[in-house]
Each structure stands twice: as structure tokens, then as C-alpha cells.
Amino acid sequence: MKYSREAQLKAIDRLLTIMDELRVGCPWDKKQTMESLRHLTIEETYELGDAILDNDLEEVKKELGDLLLHIVFYAKIGSETQDFDIADVANSISEKLISRHPHIYGDIDVANADEVATNWEKLKLKEGKKSVLEGVPRSLPALVKASRIQDKVAGVGFDWEEPQQVFEKVQEELEELQHEVNENNQEKIEAEFGDVLFSMINYARFLKVDPESALERTNKKFIKRFQYLEGKAKELNKDLSDMTLKEMDIFWEEAKQL
Incomplete structure (x- = not known):
């Protein structure tokens, strides 16, 4: 209506x-x-x-x-x-x-949405912002914050040129993580794991995927399948802890077909 x-x-x-x-x-x-x-x-x-x-x-x-x-x-x-x-x-x-839409209310010409976003960040700096990252709330969840940080810096040109470059960075970070896992250095493992996540979130941007939404959809999918598994165990009068992984995997595969 x-x-x-x-x-x-x-x-x-x-x-x-x-x-x-x-x-x-x-x-x-x-x-x-x-x-x-x-x-x-x-x-x-x-x-x-x-x-x-x-x-x-x-x-x-x-x-x-x-x-x-x-x-x-x-x-x-x-x-x-x-x-x-x-x-x-x-x-x-x-x-x-x-103020932020001079291409509508002023005499600025833009070719596409990307140029609008770039102008937006430049205008914020002209308004007195000392950093393009000032607009990222400190209390944002880390995954969302990483995504916003990358959006912000890309808006002023600090970005990769091709998706393949970002994917190669993901692979590089994974190799560095595996190295620290082999070295069994917990502090460095955490640091490298963070780098892997950060690079994956950046890759998502190039794939035009919202990482928060993608992960939440996976969470919902996992919950649905696991609750199906719990329901099947209940039908058999069994506790999940009493079932073997092989038994559980049968129902998990069933759940994937729903």
C-alpha cells in the first residue's frame, strides 16, 4: 500500500x-x-x-x-x-x-556509483575528517568493521586492481598461517589467522559478496541441518553423544537434500 x-x-x-x-x-x-x-x-x-x-x-x-x-x-x-x-x-x-550529492544538487558529473562513493569520501575529508576511517564505529563487530574499513580505503584509491591479486593474497596469508601452525606459536597463529580473515573479507568485496550476510546464511543453514540431525536422533531414542560420526553423517547428508 x-x-x-x-x-x-x-x-x-x-x-x-x-x-x-x-x-x-x-x-x-x-x-x-x-x-x-x-x-x-x-x-x-x-x-x-x-x-x-x-x-x-x-x-x-x-x-x-x-x-x-x-x-x-x-x-x-x-x-x-x-x-x-x-x-x-x-x-x-x-x-x-x-552536500554529499553534488552530482544531484551541484554541478559535478559522475559516471557511475563507484565515482559517487569516491566523491563521498573526499567530501568527508573536506568537511574536517582527519581520516577516512573516522566514520567506522569502534563498537562494530570485527567482521563488519573489517568490511567497512576496506570499503572506506578503497573509496580513496587504496585498493587492488584485479580480483586475482586479492585471491593470491588470500593464498599467501593461508601459507603464512600454516607456517605458524607448524611452528606452534600461538600468538603468531592468532595474528596470521586474523590476516586470513581480513584478506577473505577483502576478496568478498571483489566478488560483490557481503561477508556478514554470507556467513549468517551459512550459520542459518548449519543450524537447520544440525536441528534435523537432532530430530532424527530423537526419533531413534538416541543421544547425539551416543551416535558415531558415521551414523550422524547419514542424517547430515539427508539434511543437505532438504
Whole structure:
């Protein structure tokens, strides 16, 4: 269903009014702070990510609503301290979008999306950023952080030229890891293992694969197959710990066909 702009604005106004009322009348909402909401916001973001991976658009809609509530909540708290309100939030991102899209709102020409991304990073530096990596949140999970770091530096030209070069780097890192495994140096094993992961994440970028999504889909696939295995063991009145690997492998292969 597509609503008119008037109806969309009315819906946002309704949410803002409800937030005002909850902040005054609900004991739980009244005591919340930005700090207390932070971990809930992170949780809601992951729930949205799950819905997107599952391609459950009804759930995506609901999770977007939860995130929108959090944005409105933070803005309401900001207005109470007279630091900012929802208008400041909306105007801030609008101004940033206009500034970062000179090919739309200015006289810059771009040939493709890659040039847009490159200009984006250059504009951020002109705005006062000392490093292109300043925009990578410190608290990001390591895999996502590695992916964003590589995107950022590639945006200013620090990148490989061909996918094959990246694959060769992956092979080089694997050889270095195996060497340290043979040497049984735990500290160096961890360092080289990190290098392998970093190079694999970089290779994923060249393959146009999102490593976080790819790994999460593999997680979901493994969970589904393992739970099938658990179900079959239960049907046989057996504990998995009592089954041989050969027995388990039969059901694992069955699960792969589902």
C-alpha cells in the first residue's frame, strides 16, 4: 500500500504525539535515557538484519517501525535537554545528503556509483575528517568493521586492481598461517589467522559478496541441518553423544537434500 505524502507526514506526527504522551505518562518510558536505550537499539538493528536476510517483508516493516521509534525516542530526550529535536535530526541528514550529492544538487558529473562513493569520501575529508576511517564505529563487530574499513580505503584509491591479486593474497596469508601452525606459536597463529580473515573479507568485496550476510546464511543453514540431525536422533531414542560420526553423517547428508 502506498500512502500520499500527506498521509505519511500525518503518520509521523501521530508517532511523535504518542511519544510525547508516553514520555509523560508511562513509568518505563519516563525513566529511559540514551544510555539505557542503546543496547535495545542495537538489538533492534540485528532483528531488522535477520528479517532482511529471511526476506520477510512484513517483519522488515515491523522492525523498521521499532527502529523509527528509537530515533523518535532519542530525539524526544534531546529536546528535553534542549540540545536537539526531531526537526534537527531530519534537517541534519537532509543537509548532509545535499552536500554529499553534488552530482544531484551541484554541478559535478559522475559516471557511475563507484565515482559517487569516491566523491563521498573526499567530501568527508573536506568537511574536517582527519581520516577516512573516522566514520567506522569502534563498537562494530570485527567482521563488519573489517568490511567497512576496506570499503572506506578503497573509496580513496587504496585498493587492488584485479580480483586475482586479492585471491593470491588470500593464498599467501593461508601459507603464512600454516607456517605458524607448524611452528606452534600461538600468538603468531592468532595474528596470521586474523590476516586470513581480513584478506577473505577483502576478496568478498571483489566478488560483490557481503561477508556478514554470507556467513549468517551459512550459520542459518548449519543450524537447520544440525536441528534435523537432532530430530532424527530423537526419533531413534538416541543421544547425539551416543551416535558415531558415521551414523550422524547419514542424517547430515539427508539434511543437505532438504
